[in-house]
Amino acid sequence: MTRAGADGGAISATGAIRLVAQRELNIRLRTRSFLIGTAAIIAVIAGYVLLQVSIFGGADRTEVGLSGQAAVLAEPLRTTASDFDLRVETSEVADTGEARSKLEAGELDAVVSGNAAELRVLVKSELDPNLRAILTDMSRQQVLAAQLASAGVADPAAVLAEANATEVQVSMLAAKDPQADQRMVIGMIMVFLLFMAISTYGALVAQGVVEEKASRVVEVLLATVRPWQLLLGKVIGIGLVGLAQLVIVAGAGIAMATAAGVMTLSDVALGTLAWGVLWYLLGYFLYATIYAGAGALVSRQEDAQSVLTPVTMVLVIGFVVGLNLMLQDPDSTATRTMSLVPLLSPILMPGRVAAGQVAAWELSLAIALTLAGIALFTWLGGTIYRNAVLRTGSRMKLADALRG
Amino acid sequence: MRPHTLEVDGLRKRYGDLVALDGVSFAVNGGELFGFVGSNGAGKTTTMRIMLGVLAADSGAVRFDGEPATRHTRARMGYMPEERGLYPKMKVLDQLVYLARLHGLATNHAHAAAEHWIARLGLSDRRETEVQKLSLGNQQRVQLAAALVHGPDALVLDEPFSGLDPLAVDVMSQVLREKAAAGVPVVFSSHQLDLVERLCDRVGIIRSGQMVAVGGVGELTTGASSQLRVDVSGAPDGWADELPGVRVLRAAQTSTVFELAAGADDQAVLHAALAAGQVTRFDRHRPTLAELFRDVVTAGERP
Ligand SMILES: Nc1ncnc2c1ncn2[C@@H]1O[C@H](COP(=O)(O)OP(=O)(O)O)[C@@H](O)[C@H]1O
Numbered sequence: 001m002t003r004a005g006a007d008g009g010a011i012s013a014t015g016a017i018r019l020v021a022q023r024e025l026n027i028r029l030r031t032r033s034f035l036i037g038t039a040a041i042i043a044v045i046a047g048y049v050l051l052q053v054s055i056f057g058g059a060d061r062t063e064v065g066l067s068g069q070a071a072v073l074a075e076p077l078r079t080t081a082s083d084f085d086l087r088v089e090t091s092e093v094a095d096t097g098e099a100r101s102k103l104e105a106g107e108l109d110a111v112v113s114g115n116a117a118e119l120r121v122l123v124k125s126e127l128d129p130n131l132r133a134i135l136t137d138m139s140r141q142q143v144l145a146a147q148l149a150s151a152g153v154a155d156p157a158a159v160l161a162e163a164n165a166t167e168v169q170v171s172m173l174a175a176k177d178p179q180a181d182q183r184m185v186i187g188m189i190m191v192f193l194l195f196m197a198i199s200t201y202g203a204l205v206a207q208g209v210v211e212e213k214a215s216r217v218v219e220v221l222l223a224t225v226r227p228w229q230l231l232l233g234k235v236i237g238i239g240l241v242g243l244a245q246l247v248i249v250a251g252a253g254i255a256m257a258t259a260a261g262v263m264t265l266s267d268v269a270l271g272t273l274a275w276g277v278l279w280y281l282l283g284y285f286l287y288a289t290i291y292a293g294a295g296a297l298v299s300r301q302e303d304a305q306s307v308l309t310p311v312t313m314v315l316v317i318g319f320v321v322g323l324n325l326m327l328q329d330p331d332s333t334a335t336r337t338m339s340l341v342p343l344l345s346p347i348l349m350p351g352r353v354a355a356g357q358v359a360a361w362e363l364s365l366a367i368a369l370t371l372a373g374i375a376l377f378t379w380l381g382g383t384i385y386r387n388a389v390l391r392t393g394s395r396m397k398l399a400d401a402l403r404g
Numbered sequence: 405m406r407p408h409t410l411e412v413d414g415l416r417k418r419y420g421d422l423v424a425l426d427g428v429s430f431a432v433n434g435g436e437l438f439g440f441v442g443s444n445g446a447g448k449t450t451t452m453r454i455m456l457g458v459l460a461a462d463s464g465a466v467r468f469d470g471e472p473a474t475r476h477t478r479a480r481m482g483y484m485p486e487e488r489g490l491y492p493k494m495k496v497l498d499q500l501v502y503l504a505r506l507h508g509l510a511t512n513h514a515h516a517a518a519e520h521w522i523a524r525l526g527l528s529d530r531r532e533t534e535v536q537k538l539s540l541g542n543q544q545r546v547q548l549a550a551a552l553v554h555g556p557d558a559l560v561l562d563e564p565f566s567g568l569d570p571l572a573v574d575v576m577s578q579v580l581r582e583k584a585a586a587g588v589p590v591v592f593s594s595h596q597l598d599l600v601e602r603l604c605d606r607v608g609i610i611r612s613g614q615m616v617a618v619g620g621v622g623e624l625t626t627g628a629s630s631q632l633r634v635d636v637s638g639a640p641d642g643w644a645d646e647l648p649g650v651r652v653l654r655a656a657q658t659s660t661v662f663e664l665a666a667g668a669d670d671q672a673v674l675h676a677a678l679a680a681g682q683v684t685r686f687d688r689h690r691p692t693l694a695e696l697f698r699d700v701v702t703a704g705e706r707p
């Protein structure tokens with residue numbers, strides 16, 4: 001089109017885009033649905049963190065009560081347990097009555113009494129096999145030490161220390177990453193957040209386009225700004241709202257999980273968030289222009305669903321299939337292949353980055369392909385938008401909108 | 405303010421096989437109210453959309469002050485589309501400020517202009533109301549304010565009077581007259597021909613994408629053949645049949661309506677009437693714009 005002159009009057013292209021984007025930001029950040037939505041997602045994440053705390057936090061700590069002579073075992077029990085990767089907390093129990101009531105109430109997992117060579121354990125229903133092994137081991141050591149002493153061994157403690165230091169040598173073909181589980185959870189949460197952000201805010205773009213068509217305000221706007229400026233401003237404005245929400249939610253999630261001690265990998269999580277932001281931007285731009293083109297095909301909110309569903313379906317399929325593949329094995333060939341498909345990589349790649357190993361070339365290829373996709377779909381979506389945005393009435397055929 | 409001119413020249417536009425505009429040309433001078441009339445589907449909206457650059461013409465030109473209109477000059481036009489449109493959930497003031505800024509006004513100027521038009525159009529107690537909560541009449545006022553808020557140098561209004569109550573019609577007429585008096589060329593389309601006749605300096609009549617008449621209202625209606633109505637009591641039937649330069653359009657009881665050819669002598673008719681009986685009424689009737697419109701529009705529909 002024609003170029004604006006330099007002596008005032010028409011607004012510059014960047015000025016128009018900024019103004020349109022600003023309006024979107026202003027009205028959407030202030031809406032109740034944004035505030036409630038953000039609060040709701042944070043509440044869900046908080047609930048998830050609490051669940052993790054109660055499942056793992058409670059379960060991986062064993063409360064052992066020590067009664068009578070067994071009280072001296074407090075220190076050796078805790079150290080032996082830590083060799084077995086078991087966290088044991090000890091407390092003293094005065095009598096059998098207290099032991100019973102605390103076991104019934106679930107405050108204690110086991111009560112140990114008797115002398116070291118003859119330990120007795122009282123539990124509610126069953127004894128944790130690890131704790132049983134530890135206690136048995138301690139008992140045996142005690143008996144062994146006594147036997148060695150009575151057999152006239154000069155320094156039974158040295159013999160025992162040597163015996164205890166003996167370990168089998170284990171060689172691993174493929175070492176299991178000790179952080180793998182936590183990484184997987186972080187990856188899955190990121191995938192979920194990205195899916196939510198891209199589908200929600202992409203659909204908002206479509207809704208905004210339909211709203212402008214339905215209210216006919218678009219003709220007033222097009223008398224002063226170009227269609228592509230209007231489209232770009234809208235996409236940027238809504239995208240920033242989505243970005244704000246993503247960062248708030250993910251930041252709150254990481255903060256909560258770290259504070260509650262559920263997550264020890266805050267550097268991994270922050271790295272994942274950084275990648276997540278990049279992929280959100282790529283994925284959002286890719287889908288937003290498609291959503292905008294789809295929205296321009298209809299003139300009434302009632303018809304919007306019919307054109308949005310196909311786009312959302314692609315996202316949902318990518319999400320469901322991708323998530324399942326990732327759960328099975330984040331580094332399988334199928335996951336790796338799918339994560340390179342432009343329409344799917346914005347959801348899968350950040351998950352893979354968090355959960356597994358991604359080669360630099362894969363990441364670069366996925367980014368390059370997605371950028372190419374963005375260019376293609378911006379052109380396609382923009383063309384549809386330009387041709388369809390002034391047409392009112394029934395739903396427009398895609399072919400007509402592309403032809404103009 | 406220096407008067408501006410707005411001109412369309414040979415606009416053509418097809419929608420597939422349908423020829424919507426077939427060489428539409430007219431000019432509107434600064435200080436002039438130009439009425440753009442035509443039946444439904446004649447091409448008014450298409451022409452106006454092309455003037456604003458909302459739609460691209462297949463060929464032809466839109467000129468502002470003699471220069472081809474650019475995005476830059478179009479930002480200085482005010483437009484009211486036939487399909488009214490505003491953001492339903494935006495407040496009146498915010499909406500007007502936003503539109504003014506989109507037309508290139510700085511924020512403080514945009515605010516001042518929005519407040520000015522809100523006050524001028526009697527919307528002061530509605531300035532913080534969402535547009536969707538306004539009465540239809542008030543929505544129309546906001547729409548007019550939206551066309552005016554950036555202080556346009558030309559106004560293009562598509563059926564601005566449709567759906568207005570008589571009070572709002574007066575407000576609208578007055579604002580348009582004021583704008584014209586300030587040197588702004590004003591074009592509006594309308595079906596209310598009596599209104600157009602009363603308000604406009606010049607009119608253009610479009611039929612099937614072609615201009616069939618463009619000119620001053622008086623000039624068009626005098627140029628057309630005029631009519632003469634004579635009531636004579638006691639005259640014999642057929643007293644008027646042989647008079648030169650006139651044709652009897654209809655005769656009923658004592659009343660006869662003649663079509664008077666341009667330049668024909670109406671005094672000869674009066675003499676004949678006086679000779680035939682007692683003349684109770686003799687008046688020359690200039691056709692109204694509505695009658696002229698009916699004539700030129702139906703003229704084209706005759707095979
Ligand atoms: N977007 C469009 N697609 C196809 N035909 C159109 C479109 N817009 C207008 N037309 C047709 O072009 C002709 C002129 O329409 P329009 O300019 O709206 O007339 P008016 O405003 O005088 O009623 C009509 O026959 C109309 O049906």
Ligand SMILES: [Mg+2]
Nearest residue numbers: 448449450486
């Ligand atoms: Mg029209």
